[in-house]
Amino acid sequence: MGESNFIIELSHISKSYADKTVLDDVSLYVKKGEFVTILGPSGCGKTTLLKILAGFGTATSGEIKIAGADITDVPPHLRPVNTVFQRYALFPHLNVYDNIAFGLKLKKVKQDEIDARVRKALKMVGMTDYEWRDVNSLSGGQQQRVAIARAIINRPQVLLLDEPLAALDLKMRKDMQMELKDMHKTLGITFVYVTHDQEEALTLSDTIVVMSEGKVQQIGTPTDIYNEPVNSFVADFIGESNILNGEMVRDRVVKFMGSEFECVDEGFGENTPVDVVIRPEDVYIMAHTDSGMFDGVVQSCIFKGVHYEMTVLTPNGYEIMIQDYNAFEVGQQVSMIIKPSDIHVMHKERVCNTFEGKMIDATHVEILGTQFLCSEQPNVVEGESVKVDVAFGKVELMDNKEDGQQVGDVRFILYKGDHYHLTVRTAEGENIYVDTTDVWDDGDIVGIKIQPEDIVIRRA
Numbered sequence: 396m397g398e399s400n401f402i403i404e405l406s407h408i409s410k411s412y413a414d415k416t417v418l419d420d421v422s423l424y425v426k427k428g429e430f431v432t433i434l435g436p437s438g439c440g441k442t443t444l445l446k447i448l449a450g451f452g453t454a455t456s457g458e459i460k461i462a463g464a465d466i467t468d469v470p471p472h473l474r475p476v477n478t479v480f481q482r483y484a485l486f487p488h489l490n491v492y493d494n495i496a497f498g499l500k501l502k503k504v505k506q507d508e509i510d511a512r513v514r515k516a517l518k519m520v521g522m523t524d525y526e527w528r529d530v531n532s533l534s535g536g537q538q539q540r541v542a543i544a545r546a547i548i549n550r551p552q553v554l555l556l557d558e559p560l561a562a563l564d565l566k567m568r569k570d571m572q573m574e575l576k577d578m579h580k581t582l583g584i585t586f587v588y589v590t591h592d593q594e595e596a597l598t599l600s601d602t603i604v605v606m607s608e609g610k611v612q613q614i615g616t617p618t619d620i621y622n623e624p625v626n627s628f629v630a631d632f633i634g635e636s637n638i639l640n641g642e643m644v645r646d647r648v649v650k651f652m653g654s655e656f657e658c659v660d661e662g663f664g665e666n667t668p669v670d671v672v673i674r675p676e677d678v679y680i681m682a683h684t685d686s687g688m689f690d691g692v693v694q695s696c697i698f699k700g701v702h703y704e705m706t707v708l709t710p711n712g713y714e715i716m717i718q719d720y721n722a723f724e725v726g727q728q729v730s731m732i733i734k735p736s737d738i739h740v741m742h743k744e745r746v747c748n749t750f751e752g753k754m755i756d757a758t759h760v761e762i763l764g765t766q767f768l769c770s771e772q773p774n775v776v777e778g779e780s781v782k783v784d785v786a787f788g789k790v791e792l793m794d795n796k797e798d799g800q801q802v803g804d805v806r807f808i809l810y811k812g813d814h815y816h817l818t819v820r821t822a823e824g825e826n827i828y829v830d831t832t833d834v835w836d837d838g839d840i841v842g843i844k845i846q847p848e849d850i851v852i853r854r855a
Contacts, residue, residue, distance in 0.1 A: 399463055402427040402552060402585050403448070408457035410443055410609075414824070417443050418454070419609040425602075427552075430579050430586045432596040435606035436632070441589045442557055444606075448587065449478045449555050462552055476553040477546035481561050485530045485538060485545075491517075492526035495545045516544040519581060521574065536567045540574075547582060556588045560595065572598050593633050597621065605629050621674075626744050627816075630672045631809055635704075637678075637715055639812045641671035641740065649740055652713045652812065654689060656733065660740040670741045675704065675718040677737035680729050687730025691715065693723045707731065713812040748790065748828055752783040752852070760852060763843075764823035765801045769850040782853040787816065787830035789849035792841040799842020803827065805835050819843065 403425035410418040418440045425431050433441040446452035448459060450471030459467045466474050485494050495516055499509045517523050520540040530538060539559060546554055556575075560568045576599055579586050590596055596603050597617040605612045605620060605628075613625045624630035627638050641651035643663035648655055651671045663669055683690060691707035694714070703722045707715050707729060715731070723729055750762040757775045759766050762783050796802045806826070807818035817829045819841060827843060835841070 399460075401425055401460075402429075402462055403587070404458075404460040405444070405448065406458045406460075408444065408447060408454045408459070410440070410447065410452070411455045417609050418447075421457075421606075421609070421611055423604060423611070423614070425585060425587065428583055428585055430576075430588065430599060430601045431604060432588045432590060432600040432602070433604045433606060434590060434593065434596040434632075436591055439606040440609040441591075441606050445478075445555055445557050445587065445589050448553075449476055450474050451478075475551055476555055477549050477551040478555040478557065479539075479542050479546050479559045481558040485541060487531055489530065490526070491522065491528050491530060491533070491541055494530055494541055495526075495548055497545065498549050512548050513544075516548040519547065519578060520544045534567075535563050536571055539563065539571060543575075543578065547578075547584070551584065553585045553587060554582075556586060558590055559588075561590075561592075568595070575599060597633070605632065607632075623739065624672060624741065626741060627670050627672075627809055628807070630670075630739075630741070635675050635716060635718070637673040637675065637812060638809060639671045639673070639713070641669045643667040643669045643740060647735070649738060652689065652709060653711050656688070656738055657735040658738040658740055659735050660738075663740060663742070668743050668746050670743055672739040672741060673715075673733055673737060675716045676702070677733065678715060678717045678719075679732040679734075680705070680707070680717050680719050680721075680723060681732075682723075682730070683728040684730045686732075688732050690728065690730050693725050693727045693729060696722050696725055698722070714810075715812065745828065747787060748785040750783045750785070750825070752781045754779045754781055754852075758847075760850065762850075763801050763821050763825055763827065767800060767845060767850060768847040769852060770847055772852055779854075784851040784853065785827075785845055785849055787828050789845065790819075790827060790829045791844040791846075792817075792819070792829060792831060792833065792835065793844055794841070796840055796842040799844045801843040803841055803843050805837055805839045805841060808835065808837060 401424040405423040408418055408421045435441050447454050461475055492513055495513050496509050520543050522540050560571050600617055603617055603620045604614050607628050613620060613629045620633055630636045630638055639651045641649050644650050644655060645665050646661040647658055649658045689709055691709045694706040694708050696703055696705045702718045702720055705717045705723060707717055752760045752762040754760055754775050755766055756777060758771050760769045793799045801821050803819040803821040805817055806820045809816040814830050814832050819827050819829055821827060
């Protein structure tokens, strides 16, 4: 077999605690010298993945290779990686020099070599002349640089960074982003960076890995991830988006908001349900004119520093977010144009809820760990396995969880222009997807109710 092009190879990594899966079959391959960012919301598994790579955690299954060597069971101090933590983990009783030199002293490196390497590391992080300073007297940004110097002095093949800028204020974070980018170029080593900050990921990375609920959603360049998201989670998570239900009429023609639009997408088939993404900066807005593609009334206009962010309501009830350098007043009639190349069409991940079910009797089916009343099923076999479909709009959420047949909590909220598409996690750990015009908050505990006539049973 030929030598691998990848310095890091994570193959089929899974991690479970009791009945909770934190990482679900994650594979990631990183080239030498690449700046890779693992991006996702809190609890998506990104830090767990980094810890497993560093050796501070073990995977339930899967294999890890660095530079072709299997290090799955190698302890952290023997791996060719160094980690920079969110809280820096500096030794408060040691000065800057001794913090940076600590690892080399443990390895019994000669004093003159330690001196030379500490000076070089300090120069790389812009901290020359700080070696005798007390670390407690340093600012957050300076402490962060010391932590990076301490990591790079060991000449690791891979530098792991776990939300290293999270504790800094906005201006310091922006400055450090630029310095990290420069440092990466200078050092030429591989960076694996964890963050939940989308802008940071887009600014720093060669490659972004978007994660949600323990799974990789998309891997690509910042441009790919922003312009060509593979699903509605990625489109919503990376930057602002208008995400709408659509129908691919035929190649290069898509219908959404009640009208047909020319687009550049092909190969979706005809009359196929799709999701449509339009970035707010890609909608051209002007005073009302007959030459627009569609019209609306401005609902809100907020100055965001570089541009104005406006919400426009169309006559048929769709809200569109628009970013433009010109402000349009609330209540003003406007017209809008979207170029075909600015309409991004995505396959729908699902068109309805589909559950594995079991027939209890002719009028009862078990799904989501609960018995639901269903319309009568003739010729039913007790205990028979079935597929159960429930339309998104046919799931009712109740304020009082006692009023539902099952209980869940709201995990993800996606606005689709004229309604919300929610992901609700049931007590059994299954997801149920709900279309509603009601406003719910992330984390709300809700009762879940489905009427018997809305449960569609298919023989498996």
